[in-house]
Amino acid sequence: MIKNFRDSWLRDFFLEDIQSKKIPAIIRSRIFRKLQLLDDATCGADLISPPSNHFEKLSGQLKGKYSIRVNNRWRIVFIWNDERGEADEIYLDNHTYK
Template sequence: MIVSFGNFETERIYKGYVSKKYPYAIQNTARKKLRMIAAAYKVEDLKIPPGNRLEKLLGGLKNYWSIRVNDRFRIVFKWTMGGAENVEITDYH
């Protein structure tokens, strides 16, 4: 379940709208990945499909996880007992 979004544009994509902040070419894939996060009961559910490349982040984001949208973009989120918080599409490079 998605508890909260890190920004408005990520929420817009999740709800099926087009965002001007992110490239149009990634938005359908990002929407599918956001729906996977929303459907997950536990963070380990996101290991499938393997293309998600679920990763626990380090450093300043040590309590966060990410899955890949493509080589450039990731969806970053904090997993809690209630679900995913601060879910945000980020440009990783």
């Protein structure tokens, strides 16, 4: 379940269907599907499938955060609470954390 978005434009995109120039048009539908999957998740195992999510625990300066892949360039990054099944501080990243 989605608890909170870091960026209001991403929240508006998902909840209000408000388009943002910050989201490339070519991946909008894919981002929306990934956010739906994240909202429906009740445990980390729900994010493992499909394998294309590449659900992973991040390290380094993003220690404590997780990500799922949108495509080779874009990721959705978030804090995951497996006990509550909640994703918090969700944001879209162009893979700058690598």
